[in-house]
Amino acid sequence: MRDVAVVGVGMTKFGEVWEKSLRDLFVEAALAAIDDAGVDHVDYMTVGCMTSGLFVGQEHLASLMADYLGQKHLGACRVESACASGGLAFRTAFTEIASGMSDIVLAGGVEKMTDISGDGATYALAAAADQEYEVFHGATFPGLYALMAVAHMEKYGTTREMLSAVSVKNHNNGSMNPYAQYPFKVTREQVESSVMVASPLRILDCSPITDGGAAVILTTVDIAKKLGKPFIRVIGSGVATDAIALHSRDDLTTLKATKVAAEKAFKMAGKTIKDVDFAEVHDCFTIAEIVVSESLGLFEPGKAGEAVLKGETGLDGSFPINTSGGLKSKGHPVGATGVAQIIELVKQLRGEAENGRQLKTDPRIGMTQNMGGSGGSTLVHILEVG
Amino acid sequence: MRDVAVVGVGMTKFGEVWEKSLRDLFVEAALAAIDDAGVDHVDYMTVGCMTSGLFVGQEHLASLMADYLGQKHLGACRVESACASGGLAFRTAFTEIASGMSDIVLAGGVEKMTDISGDGATYALAAAADQEYEVFHGATFPGLYALMAVAHMEKYGTTREMLSAVSVKNHNNGSMNPYAQYPFKVTREQVESSVMVASPLRILDCSPITDGGAAVILTTVDIAKKLGKPFIRVIGSGVATDAIALHSRDDLTTLKATKVAAEKAFKMAGKTIKDVDFAEVHDCFTIAEIVVSESLGLFEPGKAGEAVLKGETGLDGSFPINTSGGLKSKGHPVGATGVAQIIELVKQLRGEAENGRQLKTDPRIGMTQNMGGSGGSTLVHILEVG
Numbered sequence: 001m002r003d004v005a006v007v008g009v010g011m012t013k014f015g016e017v018w019e020k021s022l023r024d025l026f027v028e029a030a031l032a033a034i035d036d037a038g039v040d041h042v043d044y045m046t047v048g049c050m051t052s053g054l055f056v057g058q059e060h061l062a063s064l065m066a067d068y069l070g071q072k073h074l075g076a077c078r079v080e081s082a083c084a085s086g087g088l089a090f091r092t093a094f095t096e097i098a099s100g101m102s103d104i105v106l107a108g109g110v111e112k113m114t115d116i117s118g119d120g121a122t123y124a125l126a127a128a129a130d131q132e133y134e135v136f137h138g139a140t141f142p143g144l145y146a147l148m149a150v151a152h153m154e155k156y157g158t159t160r161e162m163l164s165a166v167s168v169k170n171h172n173n174g175s176m177n178p179y180a181q182y183p184f185k186v187t188r189e190q191v192e193s194s195v196m197v198a199s200p201l202r203i204l205d206c207s208p209i210t211d212g213g214a215a216v217i218l219t220t221v222d223i224a225k226k227l228g229k230p231f232i233r234v235i236g237s238g239v240a241t242d243a244i245a246l247h248s249r250d251d252l253t254t255l256k257a258t259k260v261a262a263e264k265a266f267k268m269a270g271k272t273i274k275d276v277d278f279a280e281v282h283d284c285f286t287i288a289e290i291v292v293s294e295s296l297g298l299f300e301p302g303k304a305g306e307a308v309l310k311g312e313t314g315l316d317g318s319f320p321i322n323t324s325g326g327l328k329s330k331g332h333p334v335g336a337t338g339v340a341q342i343i344e345l346v347k348q349l350r351g352e353a354e355n356g357r358q359l360k361t362d363p364r365i366g367m368t369q370n371m372g373g374s375g376g377s378t379l380v381h382i383l384e385v386g
Numbered sequence: 387m388r389d390v391a392v393v394g395v396g397m398t399k400f401g402e403v404w405e406k407s408l409r410d411l412f413v414e415a416a417l418a419a420i421d422d423a424g425v426d427h428v429d430y431m432t433v434g435c436m437t438s439g440l441f442v443g444q445e446h447l448a449s450l451m452a453d454y455l456g457q458k459h460l461g462a463c464r465v466e467s468a469c470a471s472g473g474l475a476f477r478t479a480f481t482e483i484a485s486g487m488s489d490i491v492l493a494g495g496v497e498k499m500t501d502i503s504g505d506g507a508t509y510a511l512a513a514a515a516d517q518e519y520e521v522f523h524g525a526t527f528p529g530l531y532a533l534m535a536v537a538h539m540e541k542y543g544t545t546r547e548m549l550s551a552v553s554v555k556n557h558n559n560g561s562m563n564p565y566a567q568y569p570f571k572v573t574r575e576q577v578e579s580s581v582m583v584a585s586p587l588r589i590l591d592c593s594p595i596t597d598g599g600a601a602v603i604l605t606t607v608d609i610a611k612k613l614g615k616p617f618i619r620v621i622g623s624g625v626a627t628d629a630i631a632l633h634s635r636d637d638l639t640t641l642k643a644t645k646v647a648a649e650k651a652f653k654m655a656g657k658t659i660k661d662v663d664f665a666e667v668h669d670c671f672t673i674a675e676i677v678v679s680e681s682l683g684l685f686e687p688g689k690a691g692e693a694v695l696k697g698e699t700g701l702d703g704s705f706p707i708n709t710s711g712g713l714k715s716k717g718h719p720v721g722a723t724g725v726a727q728i729i730e731l732v733k734q735l736r737g738e739a740e741n742g743r744q745l746k747t748d749p750r751i752g753m754t755q756n757m758g759g760s761g762g763s764t765l766v767h768i769l770e771v772g
Contacts, residue, residue, distance in 0.1 A: 059436060059466055059468055067629045072642075073643065079466075372448075
């Protein structure tokens with residue numbers, strides 16, 4: 001297997017972007033990544049997108065995006081794993097290079113979520129759950145994560161205050177991210193007086209509906225060295241699934257797909273969680289960050305909430321989580337999120353994170369955890385300074 | 387790069403299957419392939435599906451299908467390239483093994499197209515075209531392929547009779563395929579008196595709307611040998627794109643993505659079209675088979691129609707095409723089609739094609755060509771007896 005590195009990153013500002021279409025968002029991010037890498041071509045492209053079919057009536061993104069990138073005959077591939085589509089695009093690009101099939105690959109993610117009217121976005125996102133056994137009966141994602149939150153509170157005594165602390169921390173980080181949809185701080189009081197969505201989750205516990213694109217350029221370590229620019233090695237990649245429906249899981253308070261994907265990535269990297277300096281994880285809801293942190297083995301089950309409260313996962317904490325602002329503050333264009341997580345890792349590992357959110361600990365190894373639906377699929381990646 | 391082989395195949399009967407859901411179709415095909423291969427597990431799974439979101443409101447197929455296959459924590463990936471999603475699932479599985487990331491991979495494809503009502507299927511399929519510049523203005527796929535047919539007739543003198551000959555040939559082959567949706571013969575007169583869809587294409591020039599699943603098991607050649615069963619090597623894989631919209635192409639009478647994908651696959655295999663014994667190609671419309679045959683280099687531009695008329699691509703011809711019955715007779719569940727093409731190759735190369743359609747020439751090398759939309763993406767694979 002060939003060694004693979006990330007040599008360029010680029011993304012659009014996340015937000016409610018009325019003046020740009022699905023293709024515009026992808027191409028803007030892709031060109032920024034190509035510029036950053038300084039490559040003069042790519043051999044292959046992967047496009048992560050959850051459901052452009054339901055959002056804007058468009059599939060066949062391999063063709064569309066290669067075309068609009070001005071690369072009509074490029075080999076390309078669209079992948080989907082609900083909200084983990086971006087992570088899957090990254091893994092598929094990694095494998096394409098590791099196998100020797102291609103040398104330089106663009107891994108991009110995109111979603112245009114705000115063109116759909118009425119409750120269309122809720123219907124489209126619900127396609128990540130079990131249509132026949134969950135959605136048909138009225139379940140939506142805030143409801144499913146609310147079930148997890150209630151179960152976690154019941155089993156471990158996780159509190160409202162702990163959920164709020166996740167939102168406050170991530171908005172604090174995101175306030176320093178020029179690409180964030182909501183780059184402002186929130187207080188505990190604001191979180192706890194925000195409108196209720198699905199008890200106990202309030203609107204400031206939820207990641208937003210977002211338009212955005214993100215892209216990275218991967219290549220072999222050999223080519224990366226020749227480019228003469230800083231590069232970041234991909235040392236671990238893990239993917240796993242779980243029952244798509246929450247009612248079929250063994251336990252609501254842990255995410256088994258995250259556990260298994262992390263085990264695979266750690267095994268491949270020859271590392272443990274103790275070797276990792278920081279992480280970007282999938283905080284689609286505040287409770288998700290807590291459950292994910294525990295499922296990754298970072299904290300004992302039931303202990304993550306307390307750790308957030310104590311600031312252990314803050315910018316100056318022992319294990320910073322979501323320095324980018326996470327999905328909560330940065331925004332969550334579902335197909336782009338997994339790639340945007342990689343971008344934050346690369347920026348932190350290069351020492352280039354903007355506006356004072358750069359970690360002062362000289363981080364060497366970071367990891368991403370990107371999940372689909374209520375945790376039915378998960379991608380974990382581990383990156384190390386080259 | 388590790389050598390890869392196909393060791394098992396399985397598919398559902400194609401058709402209008404009211405009693406089976408999207409997940410049922412996939413699992414039935416997957417279990418059949420696993421049984422055929424005689425493997426006791428798989429390490430990874432790829433799922434090709436064009437637009438389950440628009441057809442049945444369901445995305446996140448990696449999780450759903452792993453779950454319903456009884457493999458809750460399996461690593462899995464859904465890929466989409468419109469009607470070439472099956473071919474892309476096969477390539478992604480190939481790369482997964484070639485890279486060393488996984489040893490035994492299930493590549494499946496599925497589509498459930500008949501649950502949607504009214505003109506829903508036409509809208510869903512149109513998501514493979516350019517939504518903003520084609521679909522919005524009323525273009526549908528029969529219309530786009532009709533444009534190609536008219537251009538080909540105008541430029542090369544291709545005739546109505548030649549189009550009919552494709553349909554007659556493929557229905558003849560499909561009449562011997564127990565998995566075909568329409569396993570019956572048609573006559574030239576029946577084709578030419580069938581209802582007009584988009585001039586000059588009549589209903590018997592068009593592949594049908596189909597429900598179905600198809601799956602194959604790939605592994606390393608080393609493991610294939612240990613299994614002690616016949617196996618088929620994957621010696622070439624090529625993927626390419628073209629402008630998604632027909633009006634942006636250089637030429638309507640050739641398919642550039644097919645040309646480029648085939649060149650890549652031939653280069654990888656170290657072969658030319660002259661080394662290949664037979665092919666399954668993407669005859670979504672009769673004109674498509676003619677244009678594809680020329681784009682693959684099998685016939686000079688403008689000469690394929692005459693070759694079909696002369697029987698050169700028939701079962702006893704010098705280069706049989708679509709021995710399975712093709713999309714025309716076998717049916718076209720868009721996400722499954724590319725995998726079903728591989729299955730026909732494997733059957734022919736093993737000498738196991740049913741009901742008298744087995745080639746009598748002891749074929750050693752076959753190829754598939756699977757394309758998305760009006761040719762905006764294409765996957766070409768070359769397989770050889772192990």
